[in-house]
Amino acid sequence: MARIIVITSGKGGVGKTTTAAAMAMGLAQRGHRTVVIDFDVGLRNLDLIMGCERRVVYDFVNVINGEANLNQALIRDKRCDSLYVLPASQTRDKDALTQEGVGKVLEDLGKGHDYIVCDSPAGIEHGATMAMYFADDAVVVTNPEVSSVRDSDRMLGILASKSRRAEEGGEPIKEHLLLTRYSPARVERGEMLSVDDVQEILSLNLLGVIPESQAVLNASNAGIPVVLDNESTAGMAYNDMVSRYLGEDLPMRFLEEERKGIFSRIFGG
Amino acid sequence: MGLLDVFRSNRNKGSASVAKERLQILVAHDRAFRNRPSYLPKLQQEILEVIRKYVEVDLDAVSVNYEQDDEQEFLELNIVLPDAAGRG
Numbered sequence: 001m002a003r004i005i006v007i008t009s010g011k012g013g014v015g016k017t018t019t020a021a022a023m024a025m026g027l028a029q030r031g032h033r034t035v036v037i038d039f040d041v042g043l044r045n046l047d048l049i050m051g052c053e054r055r056v057v058y059d060f061v062n063v064i065n066g067e068a069n070l071n072q073a074l075i076r077d078k079r080c081d082s083l084y085v086l087p088a089s090q091t092r093d094k095d096a097l098t099q100e101g102v103g104k105v106l107e108d109l110g111k112g113h114d115y116i117v118c119d120s121p122a123g124i125e126h127g128a129t130m131a132m133y134f135a136d137d138a139v140v141v142t143n144p145e146v147s148s149v150r151d152s153d154r155m156l157g158i159l160a161s162k163s164r165r166a167e168e169g170g171e172p173i174k175e176h177l178l179l180t181r182y183s184p185a186r187v188e189r190g191e192m193l194s195v196d197d198v199q200e201i202l203s204l205n206l207l208g209v210i211p212e213s214q215a216v217l218n219a220s221n222a223g224i225p226v227v228l229d230n231e232s233t234a235g236m237a238y239n240d241m242v243s244r245y246l247g248e249d250l251p252m253r254f255l256e257e258e259r260k261g262i263f264s265r266i267f268g269g
Numbered sequence: 270m271g272l273l274d275v276f277r278s279n280r281n282k283g284s285a286s287v288a289k290e291r292l293q294i295l296v297a298h299d300r301a302f303r304n305r306p307s308y309l310p311k312l313q314q315e316i317l318e319v320i321r322k323y324v325e326v327d328l329d330a331v332s333v334n335y336e337q338d339d340e341q342e343f344l345e346l347n348i349v350l351p352d353a354a355g356r357g
Contacts (some may be wrong), residue, residue, distance in 0.1 A: 242286050
């Protein structure tokens with residue numbers, strides 16, 4: 001049976017889809033058979049970030065409704081053989097995701113894969129609760145910013161109560177914190193919450209800190225998951241995240257501002 | 270931190286620390302609220318109805334407070350009765 005990871009946040013625009021793409025690609029690159037599912041029915045974007053938007057024929061809702069089988073809907077990644085993408089429907093609404101239907105698809109996928117990464121929509125409505133219901137692990141993507149931190153805390157409450165594990169009284173979902181769009185320079189100036197601040201408030205296992213980086217936008221623009229860009233700080237930080245998820249003990253990187261020359265140090269950046 | 274940052278940070282004195290304080294209060298409040306039993310609003314409503322059979326009180330005269338620590342749960346009821354003149 002595959003392990004199910006939900007990438008969630010509550011607030012939109014914090015980097016859930018980028019993180020889902022990075023997690024899935026990272027796991028697949030390490031040899032794990034992985035599928036990443038877009039749960040954002042009506043507003044699909046994972047296909048764009050993964051660069052397979054022109055190869056979508058059937059989608060998640062088609063499979064749930066029995067209009068296509070899984071093999072028809074799954075898109076194999078061109079860069080990595082062990083990675084598949086299951087796109088969301090662009091035309092239906094989120095109620096098309098029934099708990100029974102989603103459960104069936106996850107069960108079928110679980111037979112041939114090691115990991116299923118669920119890219120949750122923002123918010124706490126139906127699509128988001130469906131994405132988290134069957135999860136074993138949750139990665140709560142958070143920006144160091146007040147509304148994002150508060151919404152993440154709200155998600156923790158929902159994860160603890162509205163999941164299969166909670167309903168069946170099993171071991172709770174394993175929750176991880178991923179801090180994205182982190183700007184060490186702004187933290188140093190006292191303008192942005194630090195990693196320690198956010199961890200103190202949410203008290204979660206820290207899976208990684210992704211620095212603010214132009215590389216993320218470049219990667220989205222090109223349809224190449226940023227985790228493949230190992231030249232960039234964001235790409236390296238995402239790779240660390242995947243390794244940490246798999247149990248490696250790595251120190252956090254890019255938490256401090258790059259040291260500049262004497263001139264810019266005197267006059268500020 | 271650059272030399273000029275010293276002056277800069279005087280003007281903009283660590284908005285991150287303000288954010289942290291606000292969040293700590295807010296999150297603690299949210300969490301307390303999250304753990305409340307779901308019957309509290311209905312309980313409050315019904316108590317209010319019973320009281321209003323006998324005494325004319327305002328809608329906000331009854332407050333129900335719920336607190337929890339490791340060992341105990343506290344349910345605190347606070348009912349404000351009107352002045353003697355208002356009593357039926």
